[in-house]
Amino acid sequence: MEKLRVGIIGVGGIAVSRHIPSFLALGNDVEVTAVCDVNAERAETVAQDYQIPFHTNEYTEIFDHVDAVTICTPNKFHADIAIAALQAGKHVLCEKPMAMSTEECEAMIQAADAAGKILMIAYHYRHTKEARAAKRFIDGGEIGRPLVSRAQAIRRRKVPGWGVFTNKDLQGGGSLIDFGCHFLDLALHLMDFPEIAEVSGATYNELSRQNDIVNQWGTFDPATFEVDDHATAYIKFKDGATLLFETSWAANLADDQETVSVSGTKGGLDVYPLKLYQAKYGMLLDQEAYWISDDENPGIPQAINFVESCRGNQQPLVKPQEALIVSKVIEAIYESSETGQAVRFS
Ligand SMILES: NC(=O)c1ccc[n+]([C@@H]2O[C@H](COP(=O)([O-])OP(=O)(O)OC[C@H]3O[C@@H](n4cnc5c(N)ncnc54)[C@H](O)[C@@H]3O)[C@@H](O)[C@H]2O)c1
Numbered sequence: 144m145e146k147l148r149v150g151i152i153g154v155g156g157i158a159v160s161r162h163i164p165s166f167l168a169l170g171n172d173v174e175v176t177a178v179c180d181v182n183a184e185r186a187e188t189v190a191q192d193y194q195i196p197f198h199t200n201e202y203t204e205i206f207d208h209v210d211a212v213t214i215c216t217p218n219k220f221h222a223d224i225a226i227a228a229l230q231a232g233k234h235v236l237c238e239k240p241m242a243m244s245t246e247e248c249e250a251m252i253q254a255a256d257a258a259g260k261i262l263m264i265a266y267h268y269r270h271t272k273e274a275r276a277a278k279r280f281i282d283g284g285e286i287g288r289p290l291v292s293r294a295q296a297i298r299r300r301k302v303p304g305w306g307v308f309t310n311k312d313l314q315g316g317g318s319l320i321d322f323g324c325h326f327l328d329l330a331l332h333l334m335d336f337p338e339i340a341e342v343s344g345a346t347y348n349e350l351s352r353q354n355d356i357v358n359q360w361g362t363f364d365p366a367t368f369e370v371d372d373h374a375t376a377y378i379k380f381k382d383g384a385t386l387l388f389e390t391s392w393a394a395n396l397a398d399d400q401e402t403v404s405v406s407g408t409k410g411g412l413d414v415y416p417l418k419l420y421q422a423k424y425g426m427l428l429d430q431e432a433y434w435i436s437d438d439e440n441p442g443i444p445q446a447i448n449f450v451e452s453c454r455g456n457q458q459p460l461v462k463p464q465e466a467l468i469v470s471k472v473i474e475a476i477y478e479s480s481e482t483g484q485a486v487r488f489s
Pocket of ligand 1: 152155156179180181182202215216238240307
């Protein structure tokens with residue numbers, strides 16, 4: 144079997160902490176053959192650190208050296224680079240969020256369809272062992288029909304003060320589009336993407352605009368802080384189910400509350416930590432997982448799923464049409480917050 148040649152575009156934090164090590168962990172099936180970063184020095188350093196044969200500061204130059212690319216640039220560049228890569232006949236794994244707008248997401252899907260190449264989005268929480276097991280429970284009928292889901296992604300005073308995370312022009316928003324998007328995606332995935340009827344939302348950034356800021360993750364200038372640091376939403380589906388959503392980078396609440404819960408007609412579950420709640424044989428029954436594998440890093444199953452999809456052996460777990468729906472919800476939350484009205488989906 145020939146090795147799949149992978150290139151990484153944008154070799155900052157997530158490229159070196161997740162994608163490059165995950166591809167390298169796959170051994171002989173895959174070779175990281177090229178890296179690109181607009182910061183030429185950064186591209187060269189990463190190429191040297193990981194013995195990657197080709198590096199450049201111009202992304203189109205890596206296409207001759209690869210079969211597939213992973214896009215790890217700021218959100219603003221996801222769509223243009225993905226479309227160029229697909230048009231060059233390359234498979235694409237694109238970091239989340241899929242793009243800055245639903246129009247961009249749609250253009251990416253069109254390019255993938257036209258090229259007949261894989262376009263997968265890196266909503267890596269879906270690849271965690273807990274999320275994979277939760278999906279199997281639901282698909283196996285353990286909780287019946289999902290009725291109410293809650294998705295919470297809360298950090299306490301952890302605005303990422305590095306990189307471009309608080310730059311609206313480059314990222315499209317703050318805690319919602321950057322962090323909350325994972326949990327929206329996971330809740331929608333577990334509910335099997337029911338058709339959306341209506342989205343109401345509110346976003347905040349009052350806390351991060353105060354002068355006496357206390358932040359655990361680096362520093363930022365409150366005077367120029369322009370993105371959301373907290374968002375809430377209420378999503379109604381056409382089948383009557385609902386999703387209660389909250390995310391924050393900077394809440395005055397207990398730190399690191401990350402969970403998705405789903406309550407269904409026959410049972411329910413929490414994903415983190417995984418717990419199944421049922422009522423059976425005249426009693427309430429709770430089950431917890433006893434994990435027997437040390438499969439902790441979701442970057443590896445994500446990389447395997449991408450590589451096997453490129454080889455035609457699997458389907459991407461995160462389909463671009465689903466990531467488009469996540470982007471539609473994000474856009475609707477921002478719109479609803481701005482107008483004060485619910486956004487109806489047709
Ligand atoms: N899945 C996750 O949990 C997760 C976590 C962090 C970041 N991300 C996503 O990954 C992406 C990158 O985030 P990061 O934390 O690695 O940021 P980063 O700032 O650390 O790295 C981005 C890199 O991209 C380079 N770059 C910028 N524009 C470029 C272009 N046009 N062509 C080539 N290189 C370019 C920058 O020089 C930088 O080295 C974002 O979309 C972010 O949302 C995902």
